[in-house]
Amino acid sequence: MSNNITVSIVIPAHNEEKYVVRCIDNAKIAASKVRCGVEIIVVCNRCTDHTAELAAANGARVLTDESRCIAAVRNKGIKAARGRVVITIDCDNRMTEGTIREVLGRLNSGKYIGGGAPIRFERYSFPIWANDVLCRLGFWITGAYCGIFWAEKSTFDAIGGFVDKKAAEDIATAMRLRRYGKKEGKKYGCLKKNCLINSTRKYDKLGDWLYFRLAFRNARALIKAALGDRGDYDKLIDEMFYDYNN
Known part of the structure; x- marks a missing residue:
């Protein structure tokens, strides 16, 4: 990855030693599809396992944050980002290989302030399909697409980063980006060719x-x-x- 950083991928992580390498590897595949510098930042939040060591060994910049607020963890990574464009993704999830390329295309068009991504699950069953339908319906009604967030760093700075909430900060931030984009004459969008592959680990352990x-x-x-x-x-x-x- 070039030292001339254009894109920063911010990954918040709380005890994610089982998933951090997978998340980084998928981000690297996406980075290989663009001709610009991409950095990966893993923000370790109250980790007591080997997340930090694994992230560093696999080429990520590692930061630490002790907040009990996911918005603060994301904002720590955004503040440290060196890229013009910031993409955020949770550590147990994965991005598809064309994600960075599509994000850059949308932002470089000048039409978009930022946006989210469609969510698809690692596996499906009837209750997981039901969750999927509810997510899609909610996004369609509100336009507040979440999952992967993407925008220029200057945009995140302008809106004050992620909304300071312990839960549903993603929806609140999407709405804030959407309002800011309207003022700037730009749209809050959603990726069309790529998606977030959502982890089913909690369903696997606790039931669908x-x-x-x-x-x-x-x-x-x-x-x-x-x-x-x-x-x-x-x-x-x-x-x-x-x-x-x-």
Whole structure:
């Protein structure tokens, strides 16, 4: 990879030694399809395993962040990025090989402020298909495509980075980018030829009906959070994301 960095790929990681090399390898394949410098930044968040060592051994810049807020972890990587363009992806997920090329094409067209990517799962079953349909429907209604985020670093700087929330920061950030793009006369878009390959590790371990079961069992917490009492909801988010270890 060239020292003349054009693209920075930011990967937040919490105890991801099982997945970090796979994520980096797929990013390298995508980088091999473009004629510009690409750097990979892994932001290790409260890691107690070998994520950092594996990331460094496979060519990534490694940063650390102890926040219990995914937005802050992403923003740490964006702030350190040397590229004109920033792409973010979670460590257990993968990008397809034409992702960087398509992102650069869209941004260089001058029509897009940034955007997201379609989400496809590693495997499918009936409940995972149902989750997929709900995701696609939500994206189609809101236009807040998430998964992989892409925009120029100057754009992330202009909007203050990812919205400072422990959960649903991706949707909030997509909406912020969309509003900013409207002011700039540009669209918030979604990749067409490439996608995010979404990990099914939680389904593999906890069952394919996982999120439907969680919604049913925690309906009270979700209703209370909607009414302003986030205590039980924040505990659930910690259990499923910030304290989850593969």
